[in-house]
Amino acid sequence: MSQFTQTKENQQWHTLEDGFDNLTRGTAPIPTPGQDEVLVKIKAVSLNYRDTEVTNGEYNHHKTLSKRTEPLVPCSDALGIIIALGPGADSTWKLGDRVLSTFNQSHLSGQIKAQDMSSGLGKPLDGVLQTYRVFPSTGLVKAPEYLSDEEASCLPIAAVTAWMAIFGMEPFGTWAKDDGKPLKGKTVVLEGTGGVAVAGLQIAKAAGATTIVTSSSDEKLRRAKEELGADYVINYKTTGNWEEKVMEITGEKDGADIILETGGSGTLYKALDCIAFGGLISCIGYTSGKEDKGEGNRMNLNLLALRRNVTLKGIINGPRDRFEEMCEFYERHQIRPVVDKVFGFEQGGEAIKYLRSGSHFGKVVVKVQ
């Protein structure tokens, strides 16, 4: 093992999953990496909607993940530098390597399994809103060199989820066909302009798709169009029936080929009404709500799904090998994640509240050190 002098303390944020305002700061000894583990100095952390739910006590839809009784370090997505190697870890990593955390640490390949859910960072495991953390050597990927620390920190959940939502059902390497433009001729719908949607927009554009973005904000739609090349934009506040607009845009194709369904109860049925026959709705999130409000005679989901032969695929992030595949794609297309705002480490709680306010475009990042 390399020498690492533990002269400093590990600075952490803590939550008891009891509200943004009850987030506290604490310290712990800097951990020592064990067998096949590495110690990472965390430099940047990007935030996800999930982090707001965890800290606010609302992340309850995975039944096996019970509330912690002792303080939890929130957040899952970090960019850091390896500063110490445990025994055996030096065959994978070397000191100074710039790395990204993976979300479910034991999910290395293929379909996620029940037991992988217990390896999630920022619940149930302590997360990354801290200055140092030990990871198993398999719980990290190499960070793309061309990205800044803040940009790279945006990849683990938002970008990998968007990647899987688009290419998760394709065999490895499909994206490389057709000159790296496998979505040529396809239409992709992105709901909102949060982390997943913006990453999805960037990936879909780079892969040659026609893209349609919805948002509550005309200014965000302007940015999506002018800065990221969205082909069509729809304000879902002023155009409540945005699914009709998608049908209009897609014309004779009669619907979008892929929809990144991040909205949940307020959007899923609309997505089902504007998906092409045989299209792919990747069920990702619930920013408009988790529960159906029992609106009258809404058609049963089963029927809605089968009547257009739609594949509904639940997504829980993606495995490490697909993450690495995605990084290759990012590098090839020089995709730069969009960082809306960077907070200092001492503003961690404020950053989480800011994300939940929904005023961001793209990603919110905490610069740790």
Ligand SMILES: NC(=O)c1ccc[n+]([C@@H]2O[C@H](COP(=O)([O-])OP(=O)(O)OC[C@H]3O[C@@H](n4cnc5c(N)ncnc54)[C@H](OP(=O)(O)O)[C@@H]3O)[C@@H](O)[C@H]2O)c1
């Ligand atoms: N399954 C997974 O693996 C996975 C991974 C990542 C995220 N998620 C889930 O996916 C969702 C998005 O995550 P995120 O991290 O991208 O969130 P985020 O960065 O906080 O983005 C939230 C955005 O959602 C949009 N939104 C809110 N209400 C909406 C509505 N009624 N219709 C359409 N868009 C709406 C808003 O966009 P505008 O401001 O433009 O209106 C808002 O900015 C969350 O529910 C999250 O839990 C799941």
